[in-house]
Amino acid sequence: MALKDDVARINRKLNDLGRKKMPNAAVKAINRVARRVGNKAMKAVAKDVGVPLKTVRGRMKINRARGKLPVATLRIIRSNMPAIRLLENRSSRIWVGRGGIVIGKYAMQRGFMQRLKNGRWHILQRRGRPRYPIDVTKIPIGGLITNEFKKQTRDYPAAVKAELIKELSVGKS
Template sequence: MSMKGLERAIQNLNSLSRLIVPEATAKALNRVASRTISQGSKAVAKEATVDDNRKKGLPVRLVRQRSRLRKARHDRPVASIKINRGNLPAIKLGTARVRLSRKKGARNGAGSVLKIGPYTFRNAFIQQLANGRWQVMRRVGQARYPIDVVKVPLETPLTVAFTAISKRLIESDMPKELSAALKNQLRIHLKR
């Protein structure tokens, strides 16, 4: 009786497709990579500071849309995340409104406050650049010095968060995801 069971198990194993393990690996990699993007975006959005009022936090969608996932396939078992680590222009934070200063001696809008959503930018203004885009600008120093685009620094937070979270998820979640994907592939294949 046990020999028949053993022979049946060997037949089942021989009949399995050679793509079961690579497909399960690809599915597990894609799930862990998408979880990395989700958790990394939330962490960066929560910790990012914006300009002089140092208000913490950004909308998560602004951070999440800066990362792209190239999914793994059974013939290419590598999931890669491409992240735009450039600084975020302040104009992307929402609709802008200006609160003018009525102080004596304030000329050319000096002392005015530009609010974009819940964020405050002192001595900033909106201007259309030569390339046709509208940006939030601010003088770098005294009046004779040039102006510069106001940006939210994201390079360091994105690098640190995504590196730490990806390492943690590969160690903790990858074995669980891989075993679940293998069980699912076996279930699908043995049903046929």
């Protein structure tokens, strides 16, 4: 009788311990998967555009899951990136000709580099006739970011499940 009581008491304690650890393990697993998804997507976008990873990673902010609510939020700036950011990559060379500028794999017709009144350098482009205004040349990356995040989050539930199993198994040993 005493042995059965001891076994039942040990089982109850183990179950209580599992219930206490489960919310924390879920939060840790979701945060880890969210960070991994964000990093992989940003790395692919940086490689696609031809800029350093640091340049596009600054456009991502992770609001981690906390407490009992296991929800992690990735906030991404999807707006177009100024073309001057291409020059942050050491391997990118600028070629200035009579018809425009070429930086990496991007060519800007009627483009030129100029220092603005605020002291920043930008690559500007004249859109139409010479009397029309000039615009800062930008590279569209919103679609790239969206596609990469869709690709990375395709197997999100399976990744969270695997990470949760890993977290709970590490916690028991």
